Amino acid sequence: MEKDPNAILLGEDILDPYGGAFKVTKGLSTKFPQRVFTTPISEASIAGLTVGMALRGMRPIAEFMFGDFITLAADQIVNHAAKYMGMYGDQMKLPMVLRTPVGGGRGYGPTHSQSLEKMFLGLPMFHILAPSHFVHPGEILVQAISGSYPTLFLENKLLYPEVLKLEQHSGVINRTVHFDEHNYPVVVLSNFPDKRKADIAIVAYGGISRLLGPVLNQLAQEEIWITACLPVSLSPLPIKHIQATTEGIKKILVIEEASPAFGWGSEVSAALYDAHAGQLDGPILRIGAANSVIPASKPLEEKVIVSEEKILSAVFEVMAW
C-alpha cells in the first residue's frame, strides 16, 4: 500500500481499532485512511466494487470475513471478474484480489469453517492462491495485486498464529523453492539430506503445511523419506512442477483440507496418473475432510478434518502397499 497509490482495501469491520475479524488489516486504516473502506455487509457488492475499481485501473484488495461467504460473490467472480478479461476480445488486465480466511479447526461450525475453493478451481481467467507458512504471504499478495488476473487469495485460519518457515534447512527438513509459469512459488520439502528418491511424495497446499512439519519430522525418525510439494497457485495448477517433483517416486499421497470428492486433489491425482501411471506402487491416495458438514463440536470437527494422525496413517497405509 505504501508503494502503490492505486492499492485500495475494502471489507467488513476492517477499520481500527478492530482491524478485521482476524486482525489482518490492523493499522492500515490509520495509516491510509483515504484508501481503506469498511463496507456494509454486502459481499456481492464488495466483490462487485472490487471488479469495477479494477476495470478502472485501481488495484483493489477486498477482504471476505469468512471464506464461506465467497458464495455470495460467486456471480461477480464467475460472470463478471473472470468474464471481463476474456469476453471483450482485448488484452485488458484486471488485477484485484479477494482475500479470505478459510478452513476449520476453530469450532466455528458448519457455515464458518469451509474450504470452498473447489467452486472456482479451473475457472478460466481467474487465479486461486493459497500460501502456506513456508512462503511469505505478504509478498505473494503484493505479487498478485501487481499482476494481471483477478485472484482469490486463501488464508488458512490456523496459519495466522504460525511463524513463517523460510529457511533452507530446519532440523531434518529441507526447503527448496521453484517458480511456476506465473512466477508463484512451488515449495518442495524433504525430510532427508541426500540425493536419494523419497519413499512417498506428498502433494498439498495451504493450511495442510502446518501439519507437514511435525509429520515429516516424525517420519524421518521412522526412516520414511518424504518429498512434499506445496504449490501456492491452486488454479491454474503448476502441474509440470508437481510432476517433476514427484517423478520417480513410487507412492503418492494428495492431501487437501476440503473433502476430496471433486476437489483439487482430483485434478492433481488425475494429472499425476497421466504422467506416472505404470510407474507407481499402488494407487494415488487422496485424503481430506469427511464428506459432511463441518461440525461445531471441536472434538468431532477434529475427526472430520485432516489432522497429523490422519496423514500419518495415510502414509503408513501407502507404505504397506
Place this chain on the structure above:
Amino acid sequence: MEKDPNAILLGEDILDPYGGAFKVTKGLSTKFPQRVFTTPISEASIAGLTVGMALRGMRPIAEFMFGDFITLAADQIVNHAAKYMGMYGDQMKLPMVLRTPVGGGRGYGPTHSQSLEKMFLGLPMFHILAPSHFVHPGEILVQAISGSYPTLFLENKLLYPEVLKLEQHSGVINRTVHFDEHNYPVVVLSNFPDKRKADIAIVAYGGISRLLGPVLNQLAQEEIWITACLPVSLSPLPIKHIQATTEGIKKILVIEEASPAFGWGSEVSAALYDAHAGQLDGPILRIGAANSVIPASKPLEEKVIVSEEKILSAVFEVMAW
C-alpha cells in the same frame, strides 16, 4: 404435479402463454394456476424460497432461466440447502429441485452458455443430476422431487429438440440401464452386439449424449468398439457402476462439456485410475471445452466446445496409443 399437491413450480417468465424461456413449463400455469409462480428477477431468492418451502414440507421445483445464473444462488445452495440437512443433527429431508438449462452451442455468448456444475460437485448433502436423451428426464425429475435431497437438475439446451432414445437396440447401438445407490439410471451404450470387450470406454453425461449416437455409429463402421457409460447422477458419483462398466477395457476417454480442468472428469479419471491403473494402455484421455470464455460467434463457439469431430479425433488418438 398432477399427483402431488405439494409440488410447486417457480421461476422467471414461466407463465403461459410464454411458458418459460425454453418453454419447458408451458401449459402448467394454466392447469395449476395456484401452484405455478412467476417470480421477479431474483435468483438468490428463488433458490431461498425453494429451500424455505422444502423445509416446510412442500416439494418445490424452481427454474433458473440459464444455468449461468445459478451463481446467484450459490449461497443458498452451499450454506442453506446443503447445510440444513446436515447441521441440525436430525434426519430432515429436503426435497427440492433447481432446474436449469446449461451448455453452449446456440451462440448465446459468454454469460449464457456455461456448464457451471463443477462449482457444486462434491458438495455434501446435495445432488446433481444431468439426464441425457437416453433416459426419460421427466421421470427423473419426479424421482428427484420425490426423494430426500436438494438437487440441481441440468438440462442441456441442445437436448430440448432431441427425440428420446429409450429403446434397447437402435441400429448398431445397444442400450442397457443400471441403477445406482440412489436408484438413478446409469446408461451403458455399446456399438457392438457380442459379448466382447470394447476397445475404448467412454464416460460422459448430459448433452454429450447427443453426440455419442452419431459417433458410435460411425465408429462401428470403422470397427472401433465402444462402451459408453452415462450416469445421470453427477454427484454423488456412482463410481462403482462406472468402474464395473469400464473394467477390463484398456483405453478410456472421459468427456464433459465444460473445460476439463478441475471438472467432473478429473474425479472420474482419478477414480478410474484408482481402480484400473496398471491395466490400461496409455493414460485416460479427458476432453471438454477450451479453457476460455465461450464466445458468442458460433463458428468459434463450435471450436471451443465439444463436437463430434473432437470426440472422433480423441478416439483415434487413444486408439493409436
Place this chain on the structure above:
Amino acid sequence: MLTLVNSPSPDQQNMARDLTEVFYRQMYTIRKVEQNLLDLFAQGYITGTVHTSMGQEACDVGVVNSLDRSKDIIFSNHRAHGQFLAYCDDVEGLIGEIMGKETGVCLGIGGSQHIHRENMYTNGVQGGIVPNAVGAALAEKIKGTGAITVVFLGDGTMGEGVVYESFNIASLWSLPVLFLLIDNGIAQSTPKHLEHAGELETRAMTFAIDSASIEADDVNKVYSTACEVVNKVREHSRPFFLHVKAARLGPHSKGDDTRSKEEIESLKQKDPLLKISESLPVGLRMEIEQKIDVRIQTAVEKAMLASHPGLEQLRRV
C-alpha cells in the same frame, strides 16, 4: 407440540402480573444462560463463537410470546439464543449444543449459530434466512395452516441485497411474514452510520410493506405491539416490518467490543431487565432467580459430563 414451560395462569385477574412474571422468568433465564456461556468460553469450555442477546431480551421475549407456538415459524441468525429460550425454554439443549455435546439440541453439530427445534431455524450466514422465511410463509399459506413466519434480522444485515428481494416478493405475493429488525445500532464493530445511508425504518415501505418502529426497553410494550402486528399479519396475510431499537450490552461475540466504556455504560441504562425487575416484588424475583440459577447450574454440570457427538452422527452424501 411445544408448550410454554412457564405458561401464564388462566386466571384473568392475575393475567398482567402473571405475564410479567413469565416474561421475567424468560428474560432472566436468557441473561443468566448467556453469562454462563461467556464464562464457559473464557474458561475454555466453549470454542468458536458465542453471540449473546444481552440487552435485547425484551425484544426476543416480547416478540416470541406474541406468536402461536403451536404453529408459527421462527427464522433467526447468529444472535438467537434469546429467541430460542423464549420459544422453547430448552436450557439444557442450548447449553449442551454450544458446548458441543451430543445432549445439545442439534447434537453439538450446529453450535451457537445453527440451531433448530420444532419450527425454529437459525443460520449463521447473514441474509439467506430471509428468503427461506418467505418460502416458509408461502408454504404455510398454500397449506392453509394459518401460521405466520417471523424472521429476525440485524441492522447490519440490512446490507444484504437478498433482504430487499424478499421484501418485494413477500409483498407482491401477500405472504404472512413478519420482518423483525433488531436495530442495536452496530454490526460487529461497525456503527450503523458506517453501514447505512438513509433510515432503516423506511426500507420496507417502498415495497408497500406496512412498517412500525419501537424501542425494546419495555418487554410489555414490545409484547403488546408484537401481538397487534402478528394479528395483522395473520389476518390480512400481508408482510409487516417491525423495527425494534435495542441495545447490545455485551460484546459482538465472546469478548470483542471496541466501544468505549461510556457508550456501554449509557446503553446499560436501557437494560430491559432493570425495567421489568422494578415491577416485580423483590421476594418473588429472588425466588424466581434462585430457581433459575439452580436450573442453569445443573444444566451446565450435565453438559460438562455429556459426551461429544461421534462421526456416526454426521450425515453424508
Place this chain on the structure above:
Amino acid sequence: MLTLVNSPSPDQQNMARDLTEVFYRQMYTIRKVEQNLLDLFAQGYITGTVHTSMGQEACDVGVVNSLDRSKDIIFSNHRAHGQFLAYCDDVEGLIGEIMGKETGVCLGIGGSQHIHRENMYTNGVQGGIVPNAVGAALAEKIKGTGAITVVFLGDGTMGEGVVYESFNIASLWSLPVLFLLIDNGIAQSTPKHLEHAGELETRAMTFAIDSASIEADDVNKVYSTACEVVNKVREHSRPFFLHVKAARLGPHSKGDDTRSKEEIESLKQKDPLLKISESLPVGLRMEIEQKIDVRIQTAVEKAMLASHPGLEQLRRV
C-alpha cells in the same frame, strides 16, 4: 478519446436545431441498425440473442449525450445497442460483433450482450454491473478525474438484491453515479405488476438518493433533464436515481413477444422517433435517412464478408 462523429455545430444560434439533428441521426441510426439486426436474425445470419432498443432511443440518446464522452463511464446490460451507438456511433463494430465476425468491436467474442469500447462496458447477467459501476465511480473519485458513471438498468432488474446494496453504498460513500432505470413496464414476458410491489420511483429514496421520474417520448426533454442530473451528480459527487418511463416497441429478444397487438399499437404512439421527426424539415430528414441507410447497408455487407474470429484470439488461463 472518442468524439461524436456527428458533433453539434459550435454555432450557438443553430444549436437547438443542430442538436435535434444530431439526436435524430443517432436515433434513426439505432432504429435502422436494429431493424437490420432483426432481419439478419430472421435470415439466419445471427444466432443467440438480439435485444433491441426500439422505442427507447430517446432515452438512450438523451442520456448518453448529456455525458462527457472524454471521461464519463457507461455500464449497461443486455439491451445496450442504442446506448452504444449513441456513445461512439460504431455501426460497423456493432453489426460485426453481433454477426460474430472479427471486425466486431469485441472480435465477435462478446456478441450482443457483452460489448466494450473505451469507457463503456456491458454484461448480460442482470444486476451485477451495478456494483461494478459503483466501483468505477469510486475509482474515478479517488483518482480525482471528475468523471461520473452511469449505469442503465431495467424495471425487471430491480428484482436483483445487489442493486439495493449498490444504492446503499453509493449513497453512503457519496459516489458520483447515476442509476438510470429504463422502466418499459415489462421484463421479458412479465409485466411490471407481476414483478414488483410498490413503486419503483421510490426505491432509491430510502437510501437517501435524490430521484426523479420522466417520460422518454421526447429526446430533448430527456436530454435537458439528463444534463441537469449529470451536472448535479458531478458537482455534488452524489448518486442520483433517474426513472425513465419508456416503451419497448419490439420483442424482448428476436421475436418473442406475447403482448397483444392492441397493446403494442398503443405503445407505438409513444414512439420517440415520431415525435422528433415532426420537428425536422422533411427534406433534411430524408437526406439524413438516406445517408444512414447506405452506411448501414455497407456495414452489413462488410460484416457479411468478414471472417469469424479464431481460437488464437481467445484468451486462456
